[in-house]
Amino acid sequence: MTPHVAAPDPEAGAAVKAADRAHVFHSWSAQGLIDPLAVAGAEGSYFWDYDGNRYLDFSSGLVYTNIGYQHPKVVAAIQEQAGKLATFAPAFAVDVRSEAARLIAERTPGDLDKIFFTNGGAEAVENAVRMARLHTGRSKVFSAYRSYHGATSTAINLTGDPRRWPSDTASAGVVHFWAPFLYRSPFYSTTEAEECARALQHLEDTIAFEGPATVAAIILETVPGTAGIMTPPPGYLAGVREICDKYGIVFILDEVMAGFGRTGKWFAAENFDVVPDLITFAKGVNSGYVPLGGVAINAEIAATFDKRPYPGGMTYSGHPLACAAAVATIQVMEDEKVVENAAHIGENVLGPGLRELAERHPSVGDVRGLGVFWALELVKDRETREPLVPYNAAGEAAAPMAALGATMKKNGLWPFINMNRVHPVPACNVSEAEVKEGLAALDIALSVTDEYTV
Numbered sequence: 001m002t003p004h005v006a007a008p009d010p011e012a013g014a015a016v017k018a019a020d021r022a023h024v025f026h027s028w029s030a031q032g033l034i035d036p037l038a039v040a041g042a043e044g045s046y047f048w049d050y051d052g053n054r055y056l057d058f059s060s061g062l063v064y065t066n067i068g069y070q071h072p073k074v075v076a077a078i079q080e081q082a083g084k085l086a087t088f089a090p091a092f093a094v095d096v097r098s099e100a101a102r103l104i105a106e107r108t109p110g111d112l113d114k115i116f117f118t119n120g121g122a123e124a125v126e127n128a129v130r131m132a133r134l135h136t137g138r139s140k141v142f143s144a145y146r147s148y149h150g151a152t153s154t155a156i157n158l159t160g161d162p163r164r165w166p167s168d169t170a171s172a173g174v175v176h177f178w179a180p181f182l183y184r185s186p187f188y189s190t191t192e193a194e195e196c197a198r199a200l201q202h203l204e205d206t207i208a209f210e211g212p213a214t215v216a217a218i219i220l221e222t223v224p225g226t227a228g229i230m231t232p233p234p235g236y237l238a239g240v241r242e243i244c245d246k247y248g249i250v251f252i253l254d255e256v257m258a259g260f261g262r263t264g265k266w267f268a269a270e271n272f273d274v275v276p277d278l279i280t281f282a283k284g285v286n287s288g289y290v291p292l293g294g295v296a297i298n299a300e301i302a303a304t305f306d307k308r309p310y311p312g313g314m315t316y317s318g319h320p321l322a323c324a325a326a327v328a329t330i331q332v333m334e335d336e337k338v339v340e341n342a343a344h345i346g347e348n349v350l351g352p353g354l355r356e357l358a359e360r361h362p363s364v365g366d367v368r369g370l371g372v373f374w375a376l377e378l379v380k381d382r383e384t385r386e387p388l389v390p391y392n393a394a395g396e397a398a399a400p401m402a403a404l405g406a407t408m409k410k411n412g413l414w415p416f417i418n419m420n421r422v423h424p425v426p427a428c429n430v431s432e433a434e435v436k437e438g439l440a441a442l443d444i445a446l447s448v449t450d451e452y453t454v
Helices: 010-023 072-084 095-107 121-136 153-158 162-167 192-210 236-247 268-272 299-304 320-335 338-360 395-410 432-450
Strands: 039-043 046-049 054-057 114-118 140-144 174-177 215-221 250-254 278-281 293-297 364-370 373-381
Touching: 054 432, 072 320, 095 114, 095 293, 095 320, 114 121, 121 140, 121 153, 121 215, 121 250, 121 278, 121 293, 121 299, 140 153, 140 192, 153 162, 153 174, 174 192, 192 215, 192 236, 215 236, 236 250, 236 268, 320 338, 338 364, 338 373, 338 432, 373 395, 395 432
Parallel strands: 140 174, 140 215, 215 250, 250 278
Antiparallel strands: 039 046, 046 054, 114 293, 278 293, 364 373
16 A cells, blocks of 8 residues: 655754754764655655655665555554553563463464563563573584674674674673675585584584683574675574583574564574574564563573572563553564565566676675565675675775766665665565565666675
8 A cells, every 4th residue: 555645844854954964963974974865754665755756665774664654553552551551660560561471472483481570672682692601501503604692792693693792791691603605605615514513513612722611602693684695595593402401502593583474484594494582573573663672581490590590680671551552562473464565576577686686786695584574685796796895995995886876866766785785674564566566666777886896
């Protein structure tokens, strides 16, 4: 359904922009070099600015508006909860908090039936790692180089991408390793089976040299998000599970981005038939309408804190407004078959459409993903696989990707671009028509990147 866009009001937009530039300090940005778009409104898969330009959001915000913008049932639930009980301290039993926890626990794999609520994904990672360390009495935590786990102290040090570098005071015991990625294999593999076997051997070898008795946890994004949506090869996550069981290591899956329908399953772990010990979540749990995250905890780890106080908590843990949004979001996803739609779109519309674009555009080196969670890896040369822009490129070196983004926006498509990749990650309830609209705009934009190929 095409949303109604309010009449253009450039003067109001200019006022919003001026106030932003005067007072708002933006994330991950050189403050004097940015030019944020002033947003006038949003609905479903679209948002628009004060000049009347409408954009199909192929970024889902920051990959979190899994049911789109302004879903009326979730907005109504937040309004109703605000009228009933707008806030209450986390030490009390509150009906909406209990119901959100129950609904989440019903959908987690295995016996991950206890839910610790946080304000977002980074805090979920912080607390999952704390639980693992306390449960095992060990200090080291392993994470992959191609990963992102959040911007708080431990989470940013666990992160494997360049956003870690300025804050890399090395949270004690963080060890990075190479996870599988066949297209750019660090193991010189030629098949998925080779990549899986060699990656697992590398992980176990690293554990051996670090000392198995010192390792508390291994944390992996079930399907890495910002780092490139590299779907793990068959058997890899099950192999990590076996390694963790062998050495008494806690297995944490970070589903902050991949959870709640994004991969066509409630949790991405279901795609790989694996059950971790802890799952971190946020984003799609309530489509980001009110900040909420959490840790789903299995019975064994939960029992560690039956008589021993857990040393962690937040003032707003399980905030009633956030939990009301989660309850309503999960109900909407059930009633409107949003998870099933994400699976259908990925298998029958978005995946095939992206592969068809790759056949016609020489700048597309690789297409990968599932559900509504995809990446196009852009290259200068398909044979050598040289990235279209260098790793962590900025300024003039990143010009080809900047040109891609500008062309997409010009044609009404809002992109998610990172390094040499564009990530088509629309809402989980996106329609077939909207996906085809996005693919058409992406088709035009890829003609720009084709000009940079050899």
